[in-house]
Amino acid sequence: MSHNKLSIGTATPDATGAIAVALNDLSDVNASPSENDYLVYSSGSWDASTPSTTTTAEHIWLGEGASQTYPEGWIANRHVYFYSASPVNQISSASLASSDSFANWYDEISIPAGTYLAQCRVEGDFTSSSGVFRYQFTTEISGTTTTHAASGVSADLGNTNQNPAHAQALVKIASTATLRVNIISSGATNLATTGMTTNHGLYGYLWLMKVG
Amino acid sequence: MSHNKTTIGTATPDATGAITVALNDLSNVDVSGASDGSALRYVGSEWAHAPSVSSTYETAGYAAGWSTYTTGGGNSYTATGALNSYRTFDVTNWENTSSSVQITFGGLDLDRGTEGGTTPSATRFSRIILDEGKYLLIATTYARSSSSANWVEWQWRDTNTSAILGPRWRQYGTAQKNIAQGFGYVEVSAGTTRTCDIRCVAINGSMADAPHNFQDDIISAIQVG
DSSP: OOGGGOOBTTBOOOTTSEEOOOGGGSTTEEOOOOTTOEEEEETTEEEEEOOOOSSOOOEEEEOOOOOOOOSSOOOTTOBOOEEOSSOEEOSTTOEEEOTTOOTTEEOEEEEOSEEEEEEEEOOOOBSSTTOEEEEEEEEEETTEEEEEEEEEEEEOTTOTTOOOBOEEEEEEESSOEEEEEEEEEEEEESBOSSSOOSHHHHHOEEEEEEOO | OOGGGOEETTBOBOTTSOBOOOGGGSTTEEOTTOOTTEEEEEETTEEEEEEOOOOOOOOSOEEEEOOOOOSSOOOBOOSSSSOOBOOOOOSSBGGGOOGGGEEEESSEEEEOOOBTTBOOSBOOOOEEEEOSEEEEEEEEEOOBOSOTTOEEEEEEEETTTOOBOSOOEEEESSSGGGOEEEEEEEEEOTTOOEEEEEEEEEEESOOBSOOSSTTOOEEEEEEOO
């Protein structure tokens, strides 16, 4: 057998026996690159890939300031819904859900593994001006729920001593999780379970930004 | 000629005819000088080593302006009549705009707008002008009042269309603890700009535009897409 029968991919020897092998001649490389592409391993082969821009942060925004009546009673340990007729979901593989199927009200966000900056404000309804509760982000993975500091405070709009505070958290999850906002039972008082108003629709929002 | 004359780059066969080929032996690869963490990047028809792909978020633009004024009653806000937006409050004249009360980067700009239909002469920011992109709108507001029962409600709006860009937030008077935060979100289409302001949408009692302390408020936006 002469060396002229040799081939590596599409490369064959020249008269001196030298073979100019390009990257794409390798069996596990499938690269048709554009300028500044990277070689990335995916599903058993090395492929050319355009790097993602560093000027975009994946994010979710719920909070239209809409005059919409909250769809259920405010009860400790329940999850909070956020209203959006046009939810902004710019997080790849994330999805929004309403566990009780309320139209345009969302209380569950499925998010892929990563690190997130989460922030929200909840404006509950109360039976007196002294009504107040705290709320906090939680994540659930395979039935295990984790709470994330810091909690926010929702107080009756007539309470001049308790400005609503935002809940904020840095959430790091190793696998797909369900993100929720939970009403904390400790200290919750005078929560309204009937006659809900548009307050949360007008004042509530949720911001989620993937940072890693 | 035997197969022992075969070469791939600098690699040649050993006594058994085996050739150990390194990445740099390939005709269109140059990874000389690569270090830990380097990646392979296609540049100028050749694969070369480069810093690994970064997924770190780096904003393409931001803008922020805040107050420095500390005393005085200021002018009252209203929720009716002429467009009335939250405004920062600086002691310097507009012509002497100081970089100490604002920062801007990218396709964003701050503007003083009008106050009850009149253009203020001092450095008072009430609007953010945005180029194409997606933006988180961020504000901390403070309005002065003689009564803790007085309040004002703010909301991010499109200055030209009055489109709602986020939820309301309420702020009571007097005490520093009543400094309040508000957020909004806006998308700006390619080839267009949008101007946004923090609109006074409801008020109870008299609330004026003089801040309580140095730098206790901010009107800002950060580009996220």
